[in-house]
Amino acid sequence: MKVTIGHLYPDLFNLYGDSGNVQCMKKRLEWRGMEAEVLALCAGDEIDFGKLDILVWGGGSDKGQALAVDYLKRIRPDFKNYVEDGGVVLAVCGAYQLLGKYYKAGEEVIEGLGILDIYTERSDERLVGNLILESPLSASPVVGFENHAGRTIIGDCAPLGKVLYGRGNTGDGGYEGVVYKNTVGTYLHGPLLPKNPEVCDWFLERALKRRYGEGVNLTELSDEPELRANGNMVERLVTSGGRSR
Template sequence: MKLTIGHLYPDLLNLYGDRGNIQCLMKRCQWRGIEAETIVFELGDAIDFSNLDIVLLGGGSDREQMLVNDELKKIQPDFKAYVEDYGVVIAICGGYQLLGKYYKTEQGTVTGLDLVDLYTEQESPRLIDNIVLKSDLFDMPVVGFENHGGRTYINDNQPFGKVLYGAGNDGISGCEGVVYKNVIGTYLHGPLLPKNPQVTDYLIAKALERKYEKEIVLEPLEDEEEREANRYICQRFVKESKNLENSP
């Protein structure tokens, strides 16, 4: 079996160490004997989504996001077709915002890629903290760090998870991220995948199932250190938060 990962514009969208997400995907494939390759795309490169099994869209500054947004609008129908055909996408922070209908800033409203029914509006203050989620997709919490000024509203879509600690999409709803078909959009970085092997394996399995049209059960890997780190983060932040809520 083989997977091809498309890393879109890492020269512009690597503000939060998203190359670490690529390395994690590659390694967890290789450790299982799954052949994996990454194709890096820069502005002006032709993208054939039919040749890709996983697409990573990272985060960048507002200026860099707009450059990428303008570039991807040229091939929006192809990207949309990939998404609707259950192509696997992981979109982080700014990449998450680009998935939606629009992004509103103090300077005006920028039309997004309209791949998922969501929108983002810039507000103050920035939401900056560690974050812990309970996601229906996994048997252990998802952990990471958030740092975003945008408030993202996902309408009737499924959230990536419920916030146990942190702010999430908008600081109010208690939801974080979005899941649409095989697309995950999230504000979590750190980077996300090395901290959360369960998320990495979910993406790998979904990509293999789509490509080979059969159910995939991945061989378990030795993840005790990662699980212990996850338990520590949850105990530290979620427990502290509950203690504060219960204090007089």
Template sequence: MTTETLEPAGASKGTITVVHLYPREMSIYGDRGNTHALAGRIRRHGYTAEVVLHDPGSTFRSDGHLFMGGGGQDSGQARVEADLEAVGPALKAMAADGVPMLVICGMYQLFGNSFHTVTGQVLPGLGILDVTTKGNDKRMIGPVCLETEYGKVVGYENHSGSTVLGSGQEAFGSVLSGHGNNGEDRTEGARTNHVIGSYLHGPLLPANPMVSDALIAVAAERATGRPFEPEDLDDPLADEARTRQVRRLLSRERV
């Protein structure tokens, strides 16, 4: 377990602990960038960011305020399976209690009910999100634009797993351009309480700071016992990048 602390420029409003699950095994498409983006944004909002990297077999920080997980190959999922089973009950309890979490691609699949690989292996999931994933020979690759409760969200998908939502499971967003969960039902990701699962890399958060702020708001209140005290942050580069991608993708859909 590795820990890093980032202090704000002025007096700290409190410490928010961000736990990144399996950064070596499950972060192959830049998803660790989500943790960097979160830590930087926590600091810009005037809070101290404590970043904990959780590896298989290391001590689990059940006092974390915000949890992250990234994508990985089937082999990476298999390498974290035993540790995830060990910490799974704690993660399920925290998710039910409202702890914010963002899990991408492979970790999104493992937060579901099960993942059925193309070789026939069944990897049991935590059941935090009511989704089931099956591997197939078709890869779903390319830029994505979603409509979400946070506004339009952009990212990049690269997955062969086809995910189906259970009855009543809310999606993270509806697909305006791209494949999404399975390329058929126009859903992307899943959301339960403050847990978000998604296939969007990019990484997701640098281009979509409003999603970061939604997660940080919940984490800050849990960490300090007070409502989130945000700073008025300006994000012109992120806003321009997102706006341009939205315009480009929606224009392509209209052709």
């Protein structure tokens, strides 16, 4: 079995080690004897969404995001169909914001892809720090790091999880991220997947089932170091009385 992972605009959206998410998916497929093909979908490339099983899109600098606007307009219709059709997407930080309707920074409004019914407004206070969630995607808490000035309003959409430590979508709403069909948007860097192997497998399983049918199951891997790295942060910040800042 083969899974094709598209890494969207790695040349423009490459902050905070987000390429680690691609690496994590690839290795966890290979360790199970499956094939993983990673396509670097660079700015200006033609993108055939029909080929993709997973699309990973990371955080970018303001400059990178500004450069991407024109390219995004061109891929919007195909991208939207892919999401509606159950295509698997992980969008982190800047990418998460761009999936929504708009990003408002003071007087300036940057139009998003409008694929999800969410929007973001910039605030003066930047939310920077460790972030830990309780999420239906994973039995273990989801551990990562957030760094964003935007406040994302997800309306009636389902969040990725409930904040156990840190700030999340709006800083004080108690929830973080969004899940719509097989698309996840989140502020969690870390990168997200390596320390949260169950979340990684959630994406892989969705992608495999979509391509090869419901009968596909993932074999178990030994996630001892991953869960230790995860557990260390949970222990430090949640279990031993760490408080949300």
